Amino acid sequence: MPGYTHAPTLRGGKPVDPDQPLLPFEEFVRLVLEWVQRWNHENTPKSLNGHTPREAWDADPALIDTVSTEALHTYTLERHGRPLTINNGGVRWRKRNYIADWMHGRVGEKVHLRYLPHHDHRVELYDPQTGRHLGHAVMAQQATPEQGLSLKRARARQADRLRTKLQKAEKNRNIRYAAVTRPAPPTPLDAMPEEEALEHLRNLDGFDPAAEALPDLIELPEPDAGLTLPINPHTPPPTEPKDQP
Structure with a gap:
């Protein structure tokens, strides 16, 4: 769809049609649903002997089991490793509190938490003993x-700054x-x-900084006349003269 991150480009990275208006999300959903309707009710592939997918589905005698929402949660959601405790602020997970009306009167109880990746606004909780x-x-x-919206704009500005720095570094x-x-x-x-x-x-x-601290960068001053030179450790100590008889 137009505006996609990996849309076709010309040589040099220029988009094929940069002036093409972007497709609104609602229009994109409508086109997808139209395609699904046309595929299931009008399409007659050879593998189905001239029947549409919906006709083949209705003619299939296989039994269909309806799976409950709780079972779908159990087998399709990610689970946090250890049980969590319900406290006065709800359940604490990833530095966030999750609350629900059914938690009243359950402070101190342990629960297992399951979640859908990238959808942190809602979680599902289970009894750790019975599931x-x-x-x-x-x-x-x-x-x-x-x-x-303000956070989204701030992240976009930060991404633009980092992208500019990256382009300059590559150059x-x-x-x-x-x-x-x-x-x-x-x-x-x-x-x-x-x-x-x-x-x-x-x-x-x-x-x-040590690379710039060259020893000959600043000329050292002449030593003071009264400066006492250090004793050379390899010089033998002077011998005292013996008393003459």
Whole structure:
């Protein structure tokens, strides 16, 4: 669909049709449902001997078992490892509180928590001993739509900044070589002043302060005349003169 992250592009990464309006989500859902209706009720593939999928389904004598919602929860949701405790604020999971009306009077009881990945607003809770489904719980103190929109915009701005830095870093990685008219080893064109190289190292966190502390950078002053030189440990100590008789 137009606007998809991996939409077709031309050479150089330019979209095939950048001016094409984006397809609204509601329209996309309507088109998908139309396709499902047409496939199941109008399509007659050869593998079904000219019948539509709906006709083949109705003619199949196989029995169908209806699975309960609790069983679907048990076999399709992810389960948190250890049992959790119901407290005065509900059930604490991933630094969030989940509450439900049926929890009243159950403070201190243990429950198993199951969840649908990427859908943290609601969880399902079970008795850890029998596996019986107790009910669902919803996240307490959820952010308002305005706060969610502000967070989404802030994340988009951060992603734009990081994307710009990444593009600049990739551009700086490119090495250019001098032109040649005869076979010769490539000569990189990466000469730059020392100050500029140090500035790049500081910006890229690749700067070592010890590398700039050169011993001959600042000339040392002359020693003071009264400075006592340290004793050489390899020099033998002086011998005292013996008393003359």
